[in-house]
Amino acid sequence: MKRVPRNGNSRTGGLLFNLGNHRVGILSACHAVPPAGGSTRRSPLRFLRLPTVLSVCVAVSGCSGDLSALDPAGPSASAIAILWWAMLAGAAGIFGLVMALFCIVLFAPRWVENVQPRQWIVWGGLVMPIPVLVALLGFAFVQGEKLFGAATSQPDITITATSRMWGWEFAYDRDGVRVRSHDVLHIPVGKAVKIDTTSADVIHSFWVPRLGGKIDSIPGQLNSMILQADIEGSFGGICAEYCGEGHSAMNFRVLAHDLPTFENTLRNLSP
Known part of the structure; x- marks a missing residue:
């Protein structure tokens, strides 16, 4: 070199x-060194400032929205979002360390000229990333307990979600009578709702990004998850498993009501 x-x-x-x-x-x-007695030219990098700021603003704006898992409205989705940010921080930490070493090699090579290739591999490839990865793994287990483990809330109500090409049917128990809604899921706000999902044809996937994670809807099998909305409102839901030509239109809405409105909504549904 x-x-x-x-x-x-x-x-x-x-x-x-x-x-x-x-x-x-x-x-x-x-940057250029100004000639003796001449005028100083401004660095062309100054023109990159505005595009850089705009790019950051656009990237941050993508963290919210109807289908954004980074804009949680319930405890399950919050656990997923926190895990995502923790993994981003860990990845950014490893990237920052790698770039720092790269800059040292590039601009101050004398600092590392005596470092042997074996030392680069051991310290850069093992010692540096392993603690970060182990910490992230442990944190993922803790967050996972909130989604599927012992820390999961006990359900206050159970709703069955049946998927079929290309829509969703939701069944509720109303005073011993089975009532249904199509492509609109009604839930009470602040209550833990157990979703039992299955499929009438092919494999689909139930996902409401702002309320929780994904779960597969499989023919002949009943899978369950807990959803809870902390605020009233309308939330987007999608099929997250490619299931054929109508997959892109297989969406549904989740409406979180206060308890009296939820009970009144069930009275207006038909079997």
């Missing part, structure tokens, strides 16, 4: 790495 000399009128340098029979150059261009 050797350093490429700077150009006379600019602070432009670089490094050449010998990789086998090939030479790879990395250019490090900072």
Whole structure:
């Protein structure tokens, strides 16, 4: 590895790495040195500031919305969102450490010129990422208990969701009478609702991103999960398993009502 000399009128340098029979150059261009007695040119990087800010704003705006798992409205969805942010932080930490080492190699190679390849592999590939990954795994187990383990809320009501090409049927018990709604799931706000889901034809997947995780609807099998809405409102639900040409339109709505409105809604449903 050797350093490429700077150009006379600019602070432009670089490094050449010998990789086998090939030479790879990395250019490090900072900014031009103003000529003696001349005017100073502004860095072209200043034009990148506005696009960068706009890009960050667009990325952050994607964290909310009707089908955003990062805009939770219930405890199950909150556990998933917290786990997502924790995994992002862990990934960002590992990425930051890798980029720091890269910058040291690029701009201060003398600091690591005595580091052997075996040391790079052991410390960079094992010692650095393993603690982060172990911590994330343990945190995932803790959050998983809130979704499917001992920390899961006991259900206050049970609703059966039957999927078929290309819609959903929801069945409720109303004073011993089975009533149904189609493509609209009614739930009481603040209550733990057990969803028993199955399929009448092929495999589908029940998912309300703002209220919880996904669960497969499988013919001849009953799968269950707990949903709870902490606020009143309307939430989008989708089939998250490709099931044929009508898959993209196999959506439904979840309406979270206060308890009196929920009970009144069930009275107006037909068997």
